[in-house]
Amino acid sequence: MGRGVVLAGFLVVAMLTCLRGAAATEYVVGDSRGWTASPNITVGYYDEWAANKTFRGGDTLKFVWNGTHNVAIVSKEDYDNCTKVISVFYGGEAFSVTFPTDANGPSYFISTVDSDCENGQKLAINVVSSASSITAGALSGLVLVLSSIMAMFMN
Numbered sequence: 001m002g003r004g005v006v007l008a009g010f011l012v013v014a015m016l017t018c019l020r021g022a023a024a025t026e027y028v029v030g031d032s033r034g035w036t037a038s039p040n041i042t043v044g045y046y047d048e049w050a051a052n053k054t055f056r057g058g059d060t061l062k063f064v065w066n067g068t069h070n071v072a073i074v075s076k077e078d079y080d081n082c083t084k085v086i087s088v089f090y091g092g093e094a095f096s097v098t099f100p101t102d103a104n105g106p107s108y109f110i111s112t113v114d115s116d117c118e119n120g121q122k123l124a125i126n127v128v129s130s131a132s133s134i135t136a137g138a139l140s141g142l143v144l145v146l147s148s149i150m151a152m153f154m155n
Contacts, residue, residue, distance in 0.1 A: 030049055030064075035063040037113070038121075043120035070112055076106065082110060101129070103129060
């Protein structure tokens with residue numbers, strides 16, 4: 001009976017380890033400030049907001065704003081130059097983008113309203129593929145289960 005309980009406990013831990021990498025996160029861009037422009041933010045605000053976050057495939061960015069704002073998904077060059085692009089998402093007072101699970105690399109977002117981009121209303125992030133984290137989680141879970149089974153038979 002004791003071995004069965006121990007094995008069940010290890011299996012639960014292994015399953016949780018495998019699922020750890022699979023959970024997607026929704027990020028509200030700018031947290032409580034949302035997607036806004038000067039004077040509510042300074043240049044570099046969104047860089048600082050994103051700096052301590054790891055964005056993975058499957059995650060969602062939610063842009064929430066009040067007033068006249070928008071979001072455009074742009075190239076690095078358009079991001080660097082705050083180029084006004086044609087493909088802009090207005091969506092009322094919010095817009096969400098979910099990255100495919102195999103997404104990997106940089107993504108760029110700007111506001112095309114007036115000089116908002118030049119005043120800091122732009123975001124550059126790097127997305128890491130969630131497939132690699134799921135694989136690593138599954139591998140560590142498998143190792144844990146196998147070592148538990150081996151330990152039971154060696155006693």
